[in-house]
Amino acid sequence: MGKRWGMWGLAAGLIVTAPLMAVQFLVQRLVGLPFAPFDLFDWLARVLPGNVITAGIDAIVGVIGGLDLGQTSSTAKTIERLMALGLFAAIGSAAGAILFAALATRRARRGWQAGLGLGLILGVLLLLVSASLGLPEITPLLGALWVLGSLAAWGLALGWLYDRLAAPEAARPVLRPASESAPAGMASNEQAVAASTLSRRQFLVQVGGAAAVITVSGAGLGMLLSERQRAAVTVAAALTGGQDLPPGLPNAADPLIPAPGTRLEYTPLAEHYRIDINLVSPRVSEQTWVLTIDGLVDHPLALTLDDLRGNYPAIDQYVTLACISNPVGGDLIGTTRWTGVSLQRVLADAGIHDGAGYLLIRSADGFYETLALDLVRADERIMLCYAWDGQPLTVDHGFPLRIYIPDRYGMKQPKWITEIHVSADYEDGYWVERGWDAVAQMRTTAVIDTVAAQALVDAGGQLRVPVGGIAHAGARGISKVEVQVDNGEWQAARLRAPLSETTWVIWRYDWPFAEGQHTFAVRAYDGDGIVQDDTQRGPRPSGATGIHGRSATLVAPADQTG
Ligand SMILES: Nc1nc2c(c(=O)[nH]1)N[C@H]1C(S)=C(S)[C@@H](COP(=O)(O)O)O[C@H]1N2
Ligand SMILES: [Mo]
Secondary structure, eight states, rough: OOHHHOOOOOHHHHHHHHHHHHHHHHHHHHHHOOOOHHHHHHHHHHHHHHHHHHHHHHHHHHHHHTTTTTTTHHHHHHHHHHHHHHHHHHHHHHHHHHHHHHHHTTOSSHHHHHHHHHHHHHHHHOOOOHHHHOOOOHHHHHHHHHHHHHHHHHHHHHHHHHHHHHHHHGGSSSOOTTTTTOTTOOOHHHHHEEEEEEEEEEEEEHHHHHHHHHHHHHHHHHHHHHHHHHHHHHHHHHTOOSSSSOTTTTTOOOOOOOOTTOSSSOOOOGHHHHHOOOOOOOOOOOOOOOEEEEBBBOOEEEEEEHHHHHHSSEEEEEEEOOOTTTTTSSSSSEEEEEEEEEEHHHHHHHBTTTTOOEEEEEEETOEEEEHHHHHHHTTTOOOEEEEETEEEEEEEETOOEEETTTTTGGGEEEEGEEEEESSSSOOOOHHHHHHOOOSBOOOOOEEEEEEOOSSOOOOOOEEEEEEEEEEEBBBBBBBEEEETTTTTOOOOEEOOSSSTTSEEEEEEEEOOOOEEEEEEEEEEEEEEOOOOOOOOOOOOOOOOBBBBBEEEEOGGGGGGGO
């Protein structure tokens, strides 16, 4: 009895959970109220043990790389979103199964009351989850009511379904319009009965159909809205950055032209990778946001964005940011112009006490990292940044404020900063606590972006194949890049002047053409002349190392078609 009702409950749970998700999604797109499936997933990512999360991320990055699913960071977000939706749907179905089984074993009557109770309990739990991530700043009360109300409606619908299914057949209404007439020739009495009774299965199929309509239209409308918002961002990017390099780059006069197929030296903002612990980026309002600087200071500060922009000189730096999870040759790396203020200057205004040793930096999404004051004193390039590529930071990239720390992977550099607490004691940061390197110094790495087999050049009668890519060694700079073909001698590549001493360097090597299949490998030396680590090592725990290689089949130009 209980078991069979468990199956009905599983189906009913899915039937009410799917439209709940769709409607919540649509409302989130429209007015920014919480979307429970994503909030739940984001919350789980924070509370589950670090090694579980890390294994999960590794698996996702591995699958994306292995199946060649496109840009790692955006594909990973899509996979995580699908996981979040699947998880929520599974929980909803399971809740339905449990409720139905419990009601059936106790032969309970008013299922709707139990359903409402269950909805309210789950609503309160999800409300706590959403609240721990931060309810929408403008309408926290509305956000709370929405989470509670929509879950209550969900529970009510679930309980109502039970009541209908458990009731005698005659009590199950047909969801067909009343005007639709029954086949001619039926006695009016029969007709009434036929029109008003349905088997459980038929009934559930009808309700399921209605639920599917709501789900598809809600989700579709929501996706349409997302597409619109994305398009607006892309248009803005096209107007300001576009596909070509922006004018006025500091190395514009360098004569070295990148090998065709080399990535853009200055990453268009819309293409910059994004990595963080959120499916929903924290939306911080400029009106209420302040940066708090407190702890071991003479003058605790509460700085607005205008304070930061107005009271300190603006500094521009070209920066290459990379994620420590980037595999050798991966796409979790990008270069743009960061604008902000010197952290040394801001701290000077706060007056740091003698006993202070560390800055505990906290963010609106609950992320945190620790920065040693010794490092801040030694590196005047460390800055608090409010603009990228000449525009305010986008929501996804940390609006209103993020930090730049040269030579460190992204995991050490919080976005959406709200607080800097000056402390005597060191504390592990978010990813350090989860097993990643506490220093996270950027590794020396080189990548072959292209073997331009279709763009051979004729250099004084000698055909050559342009080979090219990037090399990067954090803030240490690149002194040399070498290419090896078919395991032969390492040959020096030409280097383009970088955008700054901390950005990646574009290299190019024109290899004397020879037909057939060839393998190409590349290695870089940092600014101190130290060659990169050639051990093949994955990202965990301190950044990937190893030689990047590529093979290409070269065909003589006369034989090339097209
Ligand atoms: N508040 C916050 N800051 C964060 C993170 C985060 O999850 N939350 N992720 C970090 C990591 S791991 C990286 S690689 C960089 C990525 O910055 P981007 O998304 O702007 O490229 O942000 C860093 N700062
Ligand atoms: Mo990262």
